[in-house]
Amino acid sequence: MASSTPPTLSTAKPYQNHHIHHPHPHRRTHNGHTSLHPPPPRNPTTTKPPNPIPTTVAAAPHHRNPNFTPLSSSKSELAADFSGRRSTRFVSKMHFGRPKAGGSVRHSVSAEEALQQLIRASGDDRLVENVLHSFQLKLCGSDDYNFLLRELGNRNEWSMAIQCFEFAVNRERRRTEQGKLASSVISVLGRLGKVELAKKVFETAVSEGYGNTVYAYSALISAYAKSGLCDDAIKLFETMKLSGLKPNLVTYNALIDACGKGGADFKRASDIFDDMLSNGFQPDRITYNSLLAVCSGGGLWETAMNLFNEMCYRGIEPDIYTYNTLLDAASSGGHMDSAFQIMAEMTAKNVMPNEVTYSTVIRGCAKSGRLDQALSLVSEMKYANIRLDRVSYNNLLAIYASLGRFDEALNVVKEMENTGFRKDVVTYNALLDGFGKQGRYDKVKELFNRMKNERVPPNLLTYSTLISVYLKGGLYQEATEMYKEFKHEGLKADVVFYSEIIDTLCKKGFVESSALLLDEMTKKGIQPNVVTYNSIINAFGQSGETSLSVDDKREIVRLGNGDKKVDNRNEDRIIKVFEQLASGHLNIGEKGSKEIICVLGVFRKMHELEIKPNVVTFSAILNACSRCSSFEEASLLLEELRLFDNQVYGVAHGLLMGHRENVWVHALSLFDEVKRMDSATASAFYNALTDMLWHFGQKRGAQMVVLEGKRRQVWENTWSDSCLDLHLMSSGAARAMVHAWLLNICSIVYEGHELPGLLSILTGWGKHSKVVGDCALKRAIEALLGSMGSPFRVATSNIGRFISPGPMVTAWMRDSNTPKLLVLEDDRAYPQTSKLQPIIL
Template sequence: MHLLHLSTTPVEAKPVAPPQPGSALASSLHVARDAAQERLRDAPPKRPAPVLPLHLDGSRGKGQSDDGSVEFLSGKCKLMFGSIVDRPLHSLSGFFDSAKFDLLDVDLISLLKALDLSGNWARAVSLFEWLVYNLNDENVQLDYQIIELMARILGRESQHSVASKLFDLIPIEEYSLDVRAYTTILHTYSRTGKYERAIALFENMKGLGLSPTLVTYNVMLDVYGKMGRSWSKILDLLDEMRGKGLEFDEFTCSTVISACGREGLLEQAKSFFTGLKLQGYVPGTVTYNALLQVFGKAGIYSEALSILKEMEENNCPLDSVTYNELVAAYVRAGFCEEGAAVIDSMIGKGIMPNAITYTTVINAYGKVGKEDKALNLFDRMKEMGCVPNVCTYNAILGMLGKKSRLEEMIKLLCDMKTNGCSPNRVTWNTMLAMCGNNGMHKYVNRVFREMKSCGFEPDRDTFNTLISAYGRCGSEIDATKMHEEMIKVGFTPCITTYNSLLNALARRGDWHAAESVILDMKKKGFRPNETSYSLILHCYAKSGKVKGIEEIENEIYAGRIFPSWVLLRTLVFANFKCRALAGMERAFEKLRNGGYKLDLVVFNSMLSMYAKNNMHERANEMLHLIRESGLEPDLVTYNSLMDMYARYGECWRAEEILKRLQKSGGRPDLVSYNTVIKGFCRQGLMQDAIRILSEMTTRELLWMAFAKWGNIRKPWSTCQR
């Protein structure tokens, strides 16, 4: 597994716990501080997601200059400023230790302001870190103005991880900060997933008599939206905002709609949007894009097209995000080619597709087994000057991994490194998932060890991937152990965790345990998604429990579970496995009437079921629908038709289908020939059986028979009977 050593990803700093005064832990904090300084060195400023920008004004404090001048500093401060600026960032921690008493004797607020104004914000952050750790050890409280200033700097530069750790060490509740500082800290907690901490701080802020601004409320809406299962809390916040006379802006509306999208609350999103327009609100691009994402995520492309039409009618400008959401809507509904066509449409309108656009289509091609089309689009992406990002590489790695195309994976990893794109945690998780294939159990552990040696500690997604990988290897015990280990180290299971467990159980058909997982999800407030229901359907199908399939089917058709493309498609396959023709037909009609695209796998499943039930007319009807849908019959299609005719004595028709397959350029396999040979044998037509066998030998397929059975007696055993 030499491919594991292609990564040179830097070590990520682990969360730092607050040190106890005088404890040995305090000395170890220097290591964490140095790691943080490594991240700050030459760090390009990352900007927050456009949904929640914190527009912090650029006003200067008294005595500050707009041109970065530090003339307002005292003599001592100027000397200290020069010493800090002249030293490399990584050596500042040691310098601060040596100049501790001089540092504490200068005007720290002015010094920090001067560092920021002169473009040395990373050095200001380094000094702030040192102050937090050292003053905390000596029980000295920082000035509130320092905290307000650093909150603004850290927020502006999107140093959320650093800020989150530092603000956890500071008893924020004991300070009288301004609303802007509180808002920035709340935003930091939102970006780092510390939702409960943000909620507690928000309530404390209001308890102090501070009145939240519109931006503060927007941040809290984002907190509840990301936390999930909080729709009632979001409605309460909206009522609170209305009560204070605050007018919703683009970010308020888009944040609420995005929260609906995360929870699958389609009707609530639509109702909220309609209510806004009735109140005179004119939606902008950001709000429309959020609504597009809701329906795109559900694969309801008809709604997405309707939203797009409304935007154009209202002269609302379409941007790359708009088109990206439209692409997502198409591919989620199974329309990969239509999604790919949007790329050409964008270029025609002067909007260049970005990495997200290409990655969405590449990922969709991979999911439906069109790896070559995905790779061609990847090449086209690079030719168009669009630089692939780590998500693009991860999508292709995952696609190649499913097909065990290891050489191409290694080549891609090399290409990734050559282009300066460092593997991230998702890359490693993808490698773990790839190793989850049967027979690669030992490689899961090896990749996991290599991942940790490269500095990546397992996060919740890693544990989810491991649970799923062990499940695919057939090791339910290891999957359960990983679930227990995940909880032990402090990660809370999410819906992906539950789905990973369901995936492991589905492979064994353990529907009793799967039902327990679904019940536990609901008990803990999680709403099973289409993947959850799809997996338990597979579980029922594996064990032949038709009643379980029918129960979920009834929930879908009653409108209590959304009838997505994925779920209806799974219903077709689950019923096929249980030979439940009526259930297949219901799901198939729902797919057709729902406007979803039917793929060849669905058509072949229906045709095969009709063939097994000697329903010739319906089988031929499926063949007609395949061609009508712009698809071409494949080997599976022809084999099903041959089997239908041979099974019921129409061996000449079976041979006719065999010839039709050959004429279309297809290559018959062993199943094709064996089916026709059996058909003639059952009718006692031995010479015709020998003729087909001779043709099979002539076409160099005999060696395949030896490879599979070691001899070719299987067709003849039927003849002798």
């Protein structure tokens, strides 16, 4: 493979993503409606956390401010490709059957009586028919029937609702009344997740001539939304326009809602928003709330904030939904400081936090490791007399279980049961996962049995959890049993189910088997996604005895390309693989050389399948680069990857080559994009990039990257004059950072200032080690500090901390050799720049 070889990928336009020069990439016009300037530019170098609270809420409500763009395009495409959604699956977020409150009392007393009798007749179609007949004359018009439909829906009586609808519509002559009934039942079915039935009703209604209304269309769009079927919703919307119907505000809102629930890119939602504006509709609170939900689903915290400010600017008062959605965007992105600010703000504005608010923020705290804050929020919640509901309890016990704090988890379960909530499948899954991760297989088996005894049926997630727990623990017999039971129950595997198994097999070194499963899932019509591929790419970047042999890698690429000869239609490869594992007949890939062409093959395959790589892919690739046998191989790999995405790989390649002066401006734009992402995503990016640079001796480049990350607050609270916190950093990033920090200390000393009494460097346990006590980061830092002859020593009280008295550091700094040791250089620089030029901090 030579770098001069043209890419075999004809469709890939080299440098196609080269949009980083545009001074205003966001600006555009839309259908002649000249829009607006981007929101006031934020200074990317600001060190202050962004203030989510609008500074000016003054303003004329419906007055268009020409300086304010609907955020719509305030986002370039990189982040969309690269942000890495929290989940690649959305259906799990569906909460069907949320009751709909009735509006004004327009129905008659008879309707209430009819409802009672219907409920009693539930399950018996003839009885239901009789009740309907007996009330036929007493019920007046669509108001009464709509009441019935809605209430039946609230009781999950969808079948009766359909029966009731058919009864009513057959006895109604007026088209408009028939249309109202249809919209009503479509909406009811949609809320219950019966989208196919809703569609059937809609189609019948259209063909019978009473369904061609904006209400029926909106109701079905909303039904699609609730099932996450964003594409169908948009298609229906187009059909509606073609048939000459004009959408109204509710239609637009439902459509934007569909984008959020269906996990669409923000771009799609903002296009709809623009379309809505250009058709003369003013967005209302629900429009903004729905748009905010799109942001929170897509991890777009800054966009969410801009939207929030924009809606305030337009004079739309945020309500509890607005705040809770905004909090979700902040919390899920790890911006907990902002989340607390928002909570304080909403209280001050008298929008009181409720159980949704709390469970959102508590979850965010737990996710970002702020356990204390999570628990104190629970107390605060109880103190404020907000009762924990099912979600809050499950949330809380999952936090304990995931930390292995089982007594506390089980106490929460008790409290939950005392409050009147039975354990549900979510409760059990959390407990199983927690015990499983700690290797408490006895408890896992016991819990699983209890679950069945209590008639809580295990679901896909239960089995998926159990199978991977057993696989990870090497209990292959049990894993096989679970899989057989799973199939016996008639449950359907999905992409997550396969991905988890594939990942586990890769991590254990059974790469050939995971390639078999990759092939099988595709044959079953389950498309692998970016997560599936990232697991595989990660296997290339992993070190140690489980790394792949060349044959393994070839196997992956071959299977990935779909040229599998064997056709075994009815064979279940999962069982085959598990049984082989159980009998010990599978080989672990031997430690072998790194064949970079294989990584490239997998990457190409992703491209062919139109699976967008994200920042985790990038990290995985960079880790693979770091394991290349030579600098040349790594640079070749990046060179090739530039053909897919020059912005990302061009920067990585340029920095690796030492083309710093030319590349840095591009790097800064890339960092700007990364800054839009949630903190975990952003830090992973910086960690991977720095690691690779450090690995190949481009240490000054690594240091520049790390300082840029620090400036942008990628790692929270990284340093002060007395303490350097490295616990969120990879080992390359951490080492580059140690140099930078010590240089800063050095300049303090040489400026004649006194150092603090005690200086410390925190490594924690090392973020990248899932093994407690592994301390890879700590060891790397220990070696570095030792090699420089520094006075830092491991603290006796905390082995993840290095300390030194200030005066000893001062003395060390005054040693004429020390400053030289601290300055980093690149091994390669093109063009050769003057060496030993100290970094300006």
